[in-house]
Amino acid sequence: MVVDDDPAMRALLTAVLGAGGHEVRAADGAEQAVRMIRERAPAVVIVDAILPGRDGFALCREIRGLDLPAQPRVALLTGLDRVEPQEAVRAGFDRVLAKVVSPYQVLACVAELAAGPR
Structure with missing residues (x-):
């Protein structure tokens, strides 16, 4: 699943992941994402x-607080200059x-997260 309010970024990530063989659902914000995750939890959320x-x-x-059969792996996509790794880990x-990432990096990240424990 891709969660991004930028339609161009959402479309790009959806296309890259789809071309990589992944089933992709996309949400334009947090509320829509939570509804979709409750309906059918994905393996990975970007x-x-x-x-x-x-x-x-x-x-x-x-x-992380949702009662799901299996927790999805979650990747943070950021264009911010600096994100403290500890802050990201604390958030889950x-x-x-x-955000300036190659399609190969996106596919490698999703493959690694999907293969890991949920």
């Missing part, structure tokens, strides 16, 4: 750091990706 309403850190904490993220 969350933009800055979302309208609440940021990606708050969304990750909310995902499994990985941090810079």
Whole structure:
């Protein structure tokens, strides 16, 4: 799953992941993402750091608090100059990706997270 309020970034990540053989659902914000995750939890969620309403850190904490059969692995996608790794870990993220990322890095990250324990 991709959660990003930027339609171009959402479309790009969806296309890259789809071309890599992944089933991809996309949400434009935290509320929509939580609804979709409750309906059918994905193996991996890529969350933009800055979302309208609440940021990606708050969304990750909310995902971690959901009663799900298996917790998804969650990657933070950020264009921020500096994100402290400890802050991302405290929020519950499994990985941090810079917004200037190659398609291969996105696919490698999702493959690694999907293969890991949930």
